[in-house]
Amino acid sequence: MSTMQVYKGLDGIYVDESSICEIDGDRGELYYCGINVKDLARNGTFEETAYLLWHGRLPTQKELDAFSYRLIRNREIPKSLYKFLILFPEDASPIDFMKTAVSYMSSVDKSHEDQSIEAQRRRSNELLARLPLLVAAFHRSRNGHNMIESSRKLGHAANLLYIITGEKPEPEAARALDRYLILLAEHGLNASTFSARVTSSTQSDFFSGVASALGTLKGPLHGGANEDVMKLLLKIEELENVKPVVEDMLAEGKRIPGFGHRVYKVEDPRSVALREFNEEFHSHTRGYHWYDMAKKVEEVVRSKPKFQEKNLYPNVDFYSAPLLYSVGIPLDLFTPMFAVARAAGYSAHLIEQYKNNRLIRPRESYVGPRNLPYVPIDEREEVETQPSY
Template identity: 40%
Template sequence: MTTPAPGIHRGLAGVVVDTTEISTVIQETNSLTYRGYPVQDLAAHRSFEEVAYLLRYGELPDAAQLTAFQARERALRPLDRTTLELLTRLPGTCHPMDVLRTAVSFFGAEDPTEDDGSPAAHHAKSLTLLARLPTVVAADQRRRRDLPPIPPDPALGYAENFFHMCFGSVPDPEVVRCFEISLILYAEHSFNASTFTARVVTSTLSDLYSAVTAAIGALKGPLHGGANEAVMHMLHEIGEPARAGAWLAEALAAKRKIMGFGHRVYRHGDSRVPIMQEALDRLVARTATPEATRLAALHTALREAVLTRRGIHPNLDYPAGLAYHLMGFDIPAFTPIFVMSRITGWTAHITEQLGHNALIRPLASYDGRGQRPVPEPASRARQRGAGAPDA
């Protein structure tokens, strides 16, 4: 790989491309805020539905607004027969993110208002996706276990209903709250790769479903959303807490990336991690199985080893990956769960992009071959050399 010329920022690191009112990381306090509210305070004191409302409309809802928002979301959860049949036709070997991406594309194909970019239409489509994506994820997880889908329950909240659709029951409130905290923390993160992808697509005046489909494709990558899955694969590979240090040394020597650590935005560690780690600790204590105890000890040992050897702190994917595993979710479902949350941030950014749109079209510094003449095809040269045929 060649060294970038001055003025070139590969990966757009440190490049400010636009303004946003949705979220920011305040470097002085190392705090992520949603619409001005510190995310750790939102995670500690608010529900995911309240945060979803905040990201969409700009303010936290009052009691009447929240009740109306929840009623609309719960009414939109069910999937029609055509969508359920589509899910069954997809290969069981494909990644759940492929299923989710296909489902969103299908929702767009079915929607007669697909190309309506008005604010009212965007609010309606955003709420529909927020409501239906958990139903898609749960139905797909069950089909992979040869189980029939469980319809959503309108009496249950967003997090509780997802457990119900996946497992047929709702765990105790401590587990549900841990899951809800993860949804709040994953909901939004400024101009990350998938959000920026959604804004790029939106800047062309394409439809919301196309922007979300593209964002899902970006989030699938292991350097973005897929990192929470990679964390669990890594922990399973290490196996025992006593092996954490040796495994890390071998991985570093082989120049392997240690998943779940480091973040381009945070200087002093991901501000979302402490509250998620606290929730994970409560989950481990509640679970109290030998596997949970072993994995928690391994999780701690690797975290301390990475900090000691490299001075790198974990990011949100590190505690969230283990939490999802202990809740009973299959590893390939981790990133689709991320989508269930991040759809709130994506759609807020899509709406914001349209509000002051400019086509996103960066430049590139060319470092290929200089201009040169196109050679004459060999066949034509041979024909000219043989002369014209007789008349």
């Protein structure tokens, strides 16, 4: 019998020190390199946020201009990737395409032997610039539309909307998406960032680290939840259906997407900020429908004793859903939007891991049988038929 203490899901375990992100799960606060994320999202831009995460401080105007210029210059994907795009099934999930395309970037990285921090920052900039293009290329190609050339005049969020929808976005929509990207840019050692760090801790390359992260992000317990929230809102359709639909789900023992968090025991600060930004954006568009419905879902869900007793509040994915949908992001591009944002955080963590690496290799406590003999195959007893794979 093992006597090891097991921390299933690594719940509450600290595996390293980091200067990137601080989460106060009891007070519901989140800081990027010491700056409250709500201040950043109200006042800053995604470009500034990425710079902050990679350098540990906000840029000066001159630094930001140079950084943004490089980001714009990097808005192109290797031509050979288009061949890949054609081969990909049209009904594939867009996040699968992103993951595969990022993995391919390892093979076309001409300076792959350069593992300096400067080279990792250069790759980070390329990644940030290219992910929107990958999402847009996949989305437009499956709909039989040509790829839109990026605008050098638009910032990151505005250009992202432009190349997906083909229309120059309203400033309010671009600002709402920019704020979403800032809020989602980083969140400590969440499952996908941890995957990235595990991969890079073997001294594997930068893009392999990001590909690992994207595979992890895809799951419904992580980055897939924003899409599930919107599916729920679409299924509910009208305000009067909220209560019966939610109560049916709970009676069937289903989880409500967009509620609960491993770290926050009070409301997720990003959810608080997203409520404010939804409010602001929808006061401009006057299209409150999905946001109103989300608020009603929250009211019904939070009135349930289980959600109060277990501190299950809306998380970042909950109010992301009406915001993304209302600015014009197609439903199955919600998780890719999360990836576009979190790429800033993945890059910061990869840079930090390469700077001070130690192979990540936890252990497990063995609970299986011990000291069994090797039985020759013709002496083994018949057991219930097992599948032959």
